[in-house]
Amino acid sequence: xxxxxxxxxxxxxxxxxxxxxxxxxxxxxxxxxxxxxxxxxxxxxxxxxxxxxxxxxxxxxxxxxxxxxxxxxxxxxxxxxxxxxxxxxxxxxxxxxxxxxxxxxxxxxxxxxxxxxxxxxxxxxxxxxxxxxxxxxxxxxxxxxxxxxxxxxxxxxxxxxxxxxxxxxxxxxxxxxxxxxxxxxxxxxxxxxxxxxxxxxxxxxxxxxxxxxxxxxxxxxxxxxxxxxxxxxxxxxxxxx
Amino acid sequence: xxxxxxxxxxxxxxxxxxxxxxxxxxxxxxxxxxxxxxxxxxxxxxxxxxxxxxxxxxxxxxxxxxxxxxxxxxxxxxxxxxxxxxxxxxxxxxxxxxxxxxxxxxxxxxxxxxxxxxxxxxxxxxxxxxxxxxxxxxxxxxxxxxxxxxxxxxxxxxxxxxxxxxxxxxxxxxxxxxxxxxxxxxxxxxxxxxxxxxxxxxxxxxxxxxxxxxxxxxxxxxxxxxxxxxxxxxxxxxxxxxxx
Numbered sequence: 001x002x003x004x005x006x007x008x009x010x011x012x013x014x015x016x017x018x019x020x021x022x023x024x025x026x027x028x029x030x031x032x033x034x035x036x037x038x039x040x041x042x043x044x045x046x047x048x049x050x051x052x053x054x055x056x057x058x059x060x061x062x063x064x065x066x067x068x069x070x071x072x073x074x075x076x077x078x079x080x081x082x083x084x085x086x087x088x089x090x091x092x093x094x095x096x097x098x099x100x101x102x103x104x105x106x107x108x109x110x111x112x113x114x115x116x117x118x119x120x121x122x123x124x125x126x127x128x129x130x131x132x133x134x135x136x137x138x139x140x141x142x143x144x145x146x147x148x149x150x151x152x153x154x155x156x157x158x159x160x161x162x163x164x165x166x167x168x169x170x171x172x173x174x175x176x177x178x179x180x181x182x183x184x185x186x187x188x189x190x191x192x193x194x195x196x197x198x199x200x201x202x203x204x205x206x207x208x209x210x211x212x213x214x215x216x217x218x219x220x221x222x223x224x225x226x227x228x229x230x231x232x233x234x235x236x237x238x239x240x241x
Numbered sequence: 242x243x244x245x246x247x248x249x250x251x252x253x254x255x256x257x258x259x260x261x262x263x264x265x266x267x268x269x270x271x272x273x274x275x276x277x278x279x280x281x282x283x284x285x286x287x288x289x290x291x292x293x294x295x296x297x298x299x300x301x302x303x304x305x306x307x308x309x310x311x312x313x314x315x316x317x318x319x320x321x322x323x324x325x326x327x328x329x330x331x332x333x334x335x336x337x338x339x340x341x342x343x344x345x346x347x348x349x350x351x352x353x354x355x356x357x358x359x360x361x362x363x364x365x366x367x368x369x370x371x372x373x374x375x376x377x378x379x380x381x382x383x384x385x386x387x388x389x390x391x392x393x394x395x396x397x398x399x400x401x402x403x404x405x406x407x408x409x410x411x412x413x414x415x416x417x418x419x420x421x422x423x424x425x426x427x428x429x430x431x432x433x434x435x436x437x438x439x440x441x442x443x444x445x446x447x448x449x450x451x452x453x454x455x456x457x458x459x460x461x462x463x464x465x466x467x468x469x470x471x472x473x474x475x476x477x478x479x480x481x482x483x484x485x
Contacts, residue, residue, distance in 0.1 A: 007245060014252055021259045034349075034371070034411050034420050036281045043409030044280045047418070050408065051287035054416040054469075058294035061470030065301040072308040082312050086322050089305075091478055093329035096471040097401060101479035123382050124375075131404035135476040146334065146401040149386045177476045214479055220332050226390040226428040229337035229463050 053133070094217075095136065098145035101217040102136045106177040107184050108213070110206040113170030117203055119152040119161045125174060125205075126150070128193045132186025134176040136215050139163060143218035180209035288418065295468040302335060302466075334400035334467040338391045340428040342462045345380060345438050347372045348422035348453040367410075372452070374407035377414070377423055379443045381405065387437030389427040391464050395419045398467040415469050422453075431458040 036044065071085040094100035109125065111117055126144055129137055137144040142163040152159045153167070161168040176183055187194050188207055197203040309326070313319035330336050354370035381399060384392055392399040397414040405414050412419050427434050438444055438456045447454045 014249075014256075018252070018256055018259070021256065036284060036411070036418075039409035039411060041277055041280065043411075044277070044284060047284055047408045047411070047413075048280065048287065050413065050416050051284065051291060054291055055287060055294065057470045057472050058291060058298060060472070060474075062294060062297055062301065065298065065305060069301060069305050069308070072305060072312065082309075083319060083322070086309060086313075086319065086326060090322065090326055090329065092471070092473060093326065093333055095473060095476055095478060097329060097333050099329075102476040103479040104475040104477055106475065120375075120379060123378065127378055127404055127406065130402045131406050133472060134402065135472055135474070144401070146332075146399065146403075147385065150382060151386050178472075179475060221388075221390075223331075223390045225340040225342065225430065226338040226464075227340055228331060229339040 097220060098136070098143045098148075098218045099220065101143075101215060102177060103212065103214045104135070104177040105180050105209075105211050106134070106175065106213045107180050107187075108208050108210055109174040109176075109187065110208070111170070111172040111174075111203065113172075115201060115203045116158070117161065117172065117201075118159075119150050121197065121201070121203070122161055122168075122172070123150050124193060125187075128187060129174070129176045129178075129183060132178070132183050134178045134183060136177045138175045138215040140168060140173055141216055142166070142168075143216050145218050145220060147221055148218070175210075175213045175215055177213055177215060180211075184209055291417070298470070299466065299468045306330075333471075334391070334398045337463060337466045338428060339461060339463040340390070341431050341460055342389070342426065342428040342458075343431055343434040343438060344457045344459055344462070345384075345425040345427070345444070346422050346453075346455050346457075347376055347380070347425070347447065350450065350452045352453075353451050369450075371410060372412070372421055372423055372447075374405055374412045376443045376447065377412060377425065378405040380425055380438065380441055383437050383441040383443070384425065384427045384429075384434060387429065387433050389429040389434060391428040393426045393464040395424055396465055398465055400467045400469075400471075402471060403467075415467070426459075426462050426464055428462055428464060 036047075039047070068085055068089065071081055075081045091100065095102050109129075122139065126137055126139070139150075140163075142148065149162075149164050151162050151165075153162050161172075184207055186192070187205075189195070194205055194207065197205060309323060313323040331338070349372055350370040354365075354367065357365045357370070377394060381392055381394065394405070394414045397403070397417055397419070399414070403415050405412070407413065412423065435456055435458055444454060444456070
């Protein structure tokens with residue numbers, strides 16, 4: 001049945017398959033660990049959720065900005081409405097930056113000093129709260145701004161955590177304003193931050209939902225190096241994204 | 242004829258080995274293949290949408306800014322308010338800024354990963370050779386502590402409510418997906434920032450593990466504005482009386 005002539009053909013097929021396999025192998029090896037294709041389905045779903053949340057947030061911001069723009073456009077320069085709109089923006093910015101004291105619902109995270117908490121853990125907790133949609137955060141009575149310094153200092157054999165150079169005393173109470181349910185879930189899900197603190201370091205923060213939290217204001221450092229960048233080149237010169 | 246059988250045998254063994262190799266590397270790198278390409282498409286679409294929304298936000302903020310300036314010009318009281326808003330926007334990260342500073346580059350240790358894969362594939366852990374979200378988060382924290390006035394990671398400006406986290410092995414800043422190398426730019430006193438970066442635990446650790454990481458001083462950096470939102474659905478201003 002098999003003629004000698006068909007051998008080259010089958011060999012070709014075999015080598016083709018081999019070549020494909022080899023290239024597939026190298027493709028797999030070279031896949032960047034950070035590429036989407038390298039992620040588990042569950043992680044992709046998380047990413048999808050994060051992106052949707054972000055979209056909603058951005059749409060909210062756009063709606064608010066459009067409102068503001070509309071007010072500015074439809075009112076003459078001397079009108080009180082233009083002024084009110086500016087005052088509103090000012091109030092918002094003061095809350096965002098931590099310059100204004102705020103109140104609202106949210107959660108508290110209480111850490112008693114039974115197990116050593118590192119300042120990295122506190123950085124993680126604050127970061128995780130922002131990631132879970134916190135609108136304002138304070139640790140004990142330090143309002144967290146973009147410029148808050150979380151660090152530590154040595155005191156004999158033990159280190160203690162400092163915020164803006166001031167020693168942080170136990171119990172550490174973190175207050176975060178936002179949707180209590182979402183904030184709580186963001187910290188306490190299985191495999192989440194609190195879970196890790198429990199299992200790895202025997203630290204047991206107590207998370208409590210609150211209806212009325214009050215967070216103090218902070219002051220911001222003066223800048224010595226950064227200046228507003230000159231306005232971007234006219235639209236024609238800009239490369240589209 | 243015999244020779245052909247022999248070569249076929251060799252080829253079969255070879256391909257068998259290849260398949261085994263492929264399968265093993267598959268397991269080692271966890272879920273390298275993704276069962277759902279549709280999901281990836283959705284993510285790409287959402288990323289595009291979010292990026293265009295951010296563009297609209299930047300655009301709207303610019304329009305508002307110029308209209309406000311027109312309104313408040315020469316209008317006494319409003320000029321003061323305008324000044325305050327300008328300052329607030331600057332500190333909030335809503336304005337692109339320029340100044341001296343440093344650039345910290347953190348990259349995956351691909352060379353190390355390749356070597357380890359070859360020499361000891363059985364114990365090779367991809368996680369040991371990539372930059373993690375904590376590396377970036379703690380580095381940013383040390384730069385803040387060293388007085389950085391503005392920070393950006395791969396063009397994402399760090400603001401008060403910025404978060405740095407990972408989903409799977411992807412690092413996300415401001416919920417935007419980043420890819421290595423991670424370039425952290427910070428404006429401030431270059432000497433102070435450089436010392437802080439070089440002395441940071443993260444940096445020393447990565448360096449000791451042969452990660453390609455470096456710190457450069459810059460005379461002039463320009464960091465982009467933050468084009469995201471500041472959610473404010475629950476927080477209300479707390480009326481502050483004159484007395485305690």
